[in-house]
Amino acid sequence: MxxxxxxxxxxxxxxxxxxxxxxxxxxxxxxxxxxxxxGSGKTTMLRCIxxxxxxxxxxxxxxxxxxxxxxxxxxxxxxxxxHTGFVFQNYNLFSNKTVLSNVTLGLxxxxxxxxxxxxxxxMKMLEKVGMADHANYYPAQLSGGQQQRVAIAxxxxxxxxxxxxxxxxxxxxxxxxxxxxxxxxxxxxSGMTMVVVTHEMSFAKNVSTHxxxxxxGVVVEEGPSKEFFENxxxxxxxxxxxxxxxxx
Amino acid sequence: xxxxxxxxxxxxxxxxLIPGLAMTVxxxxxxxxxxxxxxxxxxxxxxxxxPVLSQIARVYIWIIRGTPLLVQLMVGYYGSSALGFKxxxxxxxIIVFAINEGAYCAETIRGxxxxxxxxQLEAGYCVGMNYVSIMWHVVLPQAFRTAxxxxxxxxxxxxxxxxxxxxxxxxxxxxATRQIAGRTYQFLPLYLEVALIYLLFSTFISYIQRxxxxxxxxxxxxxxNEGRS
Ligand SMILES: Nc1ncnc2c1ncn2[C@@H]1O[C@H](COP(=O)(O)OP(=O)(O)OP(=O)(O)O)[C@@H](O)[C@H]1O
Ligand SMILES: [Mg+2]
Numbered sequence: 001m002x003x004x005x006x007x008x009x010x011x012x013x014x015x016x017x018x019x020x021x022x023x024x025x026x027x028x029x030x031x032x033x034x035x036x037x038x039g040s041g042k043t044t045m046l047r048c049i050x051x052x053x054x055x056x057x058x059x060x061x062x063x064x065x066x067x068x069x070x071x072x073x074x075x076x077x078x079x080x081x082x083h084t085g086f087v088f089q090n091y092n093l094f095s096n097k098t099v100l101s102n103v104t105l106g107l108x109x110x111x112x113x114x115x116x117x118x119x120x121x122x123m124k125m126l127e128k129v130g131m132a133d134h135a136n137y138y139p140a141q142l143s144g145g146q147q148q149r150v151a152i153a154x155x156x157x158x159x160x161x162x163x164x165x166x167x168x169x170x171x172x173x174x175x176x177x178x179x180x181x182x183x184x185x186x187x188x189x190s191g192m193t194m195v196v197v198t199h200e201m202s203f204a205k206n207v208s209t210h211x212x213x214x215x216x217g218v219v220v221e222e223g224p225s226k227e228f229f230e231n232x233x234x235x236x237x238x239x240x241x242x243x244x245x246x247x248x
Numbered sequence: 249x250x251x252x253x254x255x256x257x258x259x260x261x262x263x264x265l266i267p268g269l270a271m272t273v274x275x276x277x278x279x280x281x282x283x284x285x286x287x288x289x290x291x292x293x294x295x296x297x298x299p300v301l302s303q304i305a306r307v308y309i310w311i312i313r314g315t316p317l318l319v320q321l322m323v324g325y326y327g328s329s330a331l332g333f334k335x336x337x338x339x340x341x342i343i344v345f346a347i348n349e350g351a352y353c354a355e356t357i358r359g360x361x362x363x364x365x366x367x368q369l370e371a372g373y374c375v376g377m378n379y380v381s382i383m384w385h386v387v388l389p390q391a392f393r394t395a396x397x398x399x400x401x402x403x404x405x406x407x408x409x410x411x412x413x414x415x416x417x418x419x420x421x422x423x424a425t426r427q428i429a430g431r432t433y434q435f436l437p438l439y440l441e442v443a444l445i446y447l448l449f450s451t452f453i454s455y456i457q458r459x460x461x462x463x464x465x466x467x468x469x470x471x472x473n474e475g476r477s
Contacts, residue, residue, distance in 0.1 A: 052370055081376050092371035096389045105385060106375030151371075158375055 001064065003028045003193055004049075004162060009058035009069060011041075011048055018044045019055075020217040026162065026195060031188045033204035033225070034197040036214035037240070042197040043089075045214070046164045050086050051077045063161065085155030085163035090171050091147040093139040093154070099126065100135040103154045111158070125153040129183050145176030149183050156187075163187075165196040181207075201244050205229050213237050253437050260428050264442055268421035268449070275338065275410050275420060279345035280403050286350030291357035292383065305354070312351035318412050320344050325416040337417040341410070349406055356398045360391035393464045400457030404450045411446075421445060 004026040011019040018041045026032060034042050047053040048069055049060055055069035062083050067076055093102050103122035107113040113121070126132040129149040139147055148168055155163055168184065169177040181200060185207050188194060198204060204211055204225060211228040213221045213236075221234045232238050290308065293301045312320070324344040328335045335343075364387045372382035414423035425442040429435045 050374065052373070078376065078378070081374065084374070086371075086374035088367060088371065090367060092365075092367035094368060094371065094386045096386065096393065105372075106377060109381045109385060110376035110378070154371075154375060 002026060002061070003030075003063060005061040006049055006069075007059050009045065009048055009060075010056045011044055011053065011058075012056055018217050019048070022058075022214075022217070022219055024049075024195075024212070024219075026193060028161075028193055029191050030210055031192075031194045031208045032196065032210045032212060033208035034195060034212045034214060035199075035201075035204060035240070036220075040214045041217045042214055043166050046086075046166050046195065046197060050084055050164060051080065052086075082158075083161045085158060085160035087148070087151050087155055087163060087165045087168050089167045091139070091144070091151045093147055093151055095139050097138075098135065099131060099137050099139070099142070099150050102139070102150055103157050106154065106158045122153070122157055125157045126150070128156065128186075129153045130179075143176060144172045145179045148172065148180045152180075152183055152187070162193040162195065165194060165198070167197050167199065170199055213240065215240075253434060256432060256434055257437055257441055260425075260438060260441065263428060264421050264424050264438075264445055267419055267424040268445055271338070271418060271420040272407065272410050272449070275341055275345070275413060275418065276403070276407050279342050279410075280349065280406055282342070282346035283349035283353055283402075283406075284399070286346060287353030287357050288388070290350065290354035291361055292388075294354075294358050295361040296379075296383075309351045309354060312348055313355075317344075317348050317409060318415065320348055321412055321416050337413065340416060341413040341418050345406065345409070345413075349402060353395075353399060353402055356402070357391060357395050360395040360398075361387060363394060364390045396457065396461050396464055400453065400460070403457075404453050407449050407453065408446060 002025045004024070006022065006024040009019055009022040009024070010017075022041075022045055024032075024045070034045070036042050044053060048055040048058070051069075051072060054071075058069035060067045060069050060080075062080055065079070067080055072080070093099075094105065097105060100119065100122055103125055104115070104118040107118035107121060108115055123132055123135065126135055129152050131146060131149050131153060134142060134146065134150075139150070142150070152163075152168075165184070169180050172180065177200070181203055184194070184196070184203070188207050196203065196208065208225050211222065211225050212219055213228070213234075215236065221228065221232060221237045223233075228237070229241070232241060290305045293305050296302075321341065321344050324340045325337065328340055368386050368390065369379075369382055372386055377385075410418075410420055411422035413420050414426065417423075421442060425438050429438045432438070
């Protein structure tokens with residue numbers, strides 16, 4: 001059974017229809033790149049499936065548990081979020097907390113883990129992303145790339161089964177995207193299940209296992225990365241890839 | 249200025265300063281602590297849009313901000329005795345100052361709470377935290393950081409406003425000054441003297457305010473090197 005299955009996800013803001021029945025299936029170990037032009041609803045989709053936004057309709061099955069995306073109570077939402085991690089475009093590190101506390105807070109406060117144990121675990125995660133030597137810094141003292149790596153460590157620390165990334169590198173200066181993509185690549189290689197909204201074609205092509213191409217709130221095309229890039233079925237996909245300077 | 253006046257000023261200095269330290273300072277500090285507690289509660293109620301309580305909070309702020317502090321003191325003083333409470337002027341003053349300043353500080357803190365980026369809450373939710381712990385660990389500390397300058401200013405105006413407590417028999421330093429002036433008829437020099445002492449007090453608070461801001465500012469860009477290991 002798939003780790004995550006989303007069916008019939010619909011979402012609008014007022015009169016604006018943003019998602020028109022989106023389906024999504026994620027198997028354990030998948031790294032799914034979500035591509036699509038600006039405004040196509042990629043962020044909204046991620047936010048809806050982590051209940052940061054309430055959908056108008058849709059169901060989701062995570063690890064065998066079914067959730068109503070349009071109507072879930074606090075308990076269900078909290079239960080769902082025990083399975084997931086979320087990495088934001090603008091990092092959203094807790095600005096009043098050190099790097100270390102950013103990572104431990106979800107463990108001590110949400111999971112009631114003893115402080116010493118949480119610290120040990122956080123340091124391990126920070127080592128993974130190469131930020132252990134910055135444990136006592138405050139977010140404002142770090143570069144964007146460093147902040148994003150800390151954000152990745154923060155979400156890793158809670159042992160999610162799947163991590164959602166919303167354009168993790170697009171707020172970064174070009175010379176800083178490499179370090180974050182490298183971190184994500186090693187995560188992918190370690191078998192982490194990931195759904196990554198991105199404009200980084202090299203990541204989609206070389207790291208992701210599957211690609212989803214969205215436009216105007218619908219999934220236009222999806223498939224294994226190799227197939228998607230080498231042999232796109234839809235004309236619209238080919239056009240998009242041409243614009244992104246990727247030869248089909 | 250005559251030698252007599254100078255002598256009077258020198259003698260009265262401690263006679264004004266002592267009630268200042270013994271009354272004005274505790275009155276200010278105790279009232280302000282309660283004011284901040286009230287303000288945080290009222291601000292969080294409004295920020296979290298708690299039903300019923302947030303309407304009550306609005307009414308409270310509306311009344312307090314729409315009436316003069318001196319009138320509130322009088323109402324508190326005569327109101328408490330009309331209701332049969334045997335409260336001293338000092339107690340009434342603390343309660344009225346706390347309630348009054350609480351309303352103003354609540355607006356300050358609410359504004360600062362709303363200034364904390366939404367993403368901070370969302371990030372908290374995404375690592376599994378609940379609303380209360382995100383407020384406690386993340387949102388309130390950040391709001392406090394931005395509220396400190398405004399709260400410092402409130403504290404300074406509070407020191408000055410305590411002079412109004414002289415009207416309900418609180419023997420703070422303005423009342424002491426008035427009494428000496430009434431005896432000696434040296435009104436202007438004495439009022440200038442007490443003005444100077446108020447100035448000393450508020451300057452001291454400004455200094456503390458700056459220290460606090462600096463300490464709290466350690467997670468800001470402006471204090472690049474603090475907090476590093
Ligand atoms: N909270 C909101 N209120 C109103 N409209 C919104 C809101 N969030 C998103 N939208 C609108 O929904 C549409 C889809 O937005 P979304 O952010 O999901 O697109 P996206 O695919 O992530 O785009 P980008 O690549 O620019 O990040 C846009 O037209 C956007 O203006
Ligand atoms: Mg987006």
